[in-house]
Amino acid sequence: MRHNTGFTYAEQGLTERPYPAPMTDRWPAGYRLVLRKAELEVADSQAGFLRLANGLLDWDLHRRAGLYVAPGTPRAAPGVDMASGVGVWRVRYYAPCRVIWAAEAALDDDGAPVRGQRSGFGYGTLPGHPERGEEGFYAELDEAGRLYFRVAAYSRPGNRLVGAVNMVNTRVQQFYTNRYFAAAYRLASGS
Template sequence: MRITTLDPARAARLGAAELTYRPAGGTPHPRPGYDAFSRSRRLGRRDLEGAAAELLGWEVHARAGLAVAASAPRAEVGVVVEMRLGVGPLGIRIPCRVVRVVDEPDRRGFAYGTLPGHPEAGEELFVIERGSDGALTFTVAAFSRPASLLARAGGPLTRWVQAAMTGRYLRALDAP
């Protein structure tokens, strides 16, 4: 998939929209009434800076099969992104705003929160951590609940799609 610049008018509308949950910035801590998960994968690569550049540059999402349109080329607090799963009128819009950036010596990543139009309400964290042995671990953690009729009607299928996308994200940093 590709990464494009979000149309400025669309970026402004999404930038002004309220998040669909409260309070922001709490991943990975679950909230009452939300489903939560955390999955990790040890990466084959060992370059934290390179992996972080790909993660923060939206490559993970594009490699996972999403069309990505972001208001900035790098995830920073306040940046909005609209992803699409699927094509044409059957595609699902996935608008989010970056609510947190992790920039520590051995940890890099970000979290985004859902905006109106997203099928779920909640937050998702993507973080890469370098262990004492130099190995990298990539973790995706989230809390969410259905926000659209489609997501509510999907029941277990909705959670299966979320789990499948998480697996794609976790494999994407080892992809060429």
């Protein structure tokens, strides 16, 4: 467990799951857990993996899912602060986060991605975020060359107001998680 300052929760770094670490255990108690995985069937899974991995780390997944990420936000790397926003024009609500871990794609000597790896990042909530917790985004290329996108998150309401409308907040999270999966397919397929 990491003890970085500024986060709004204590259980940091639990989304860091290098391949082939299981995604189903070692989650903190008292949080709502989201674990989703989908195989992305694209013409070239290795090229799709690289497109998806770069799209995750460069915030393209978030942008394609309909979230606002400020131009110039650095590539995901430990310690990078970012805030995704929802809203219209200049009227936006921002959810600040800090990247806890990031994994670049591992390549062989020919520049092709190595099979049996996960690339992506995990970020945790900072003050001002409606939730407390962490979310990880993963591009996965298994040993057989199949491409997967995964999301793993543990969260709970960040304050009483969010807790009071938790059903609405949960639906918003589901909405954006669905959009992440659609965006991941578009990234991996190059569309």
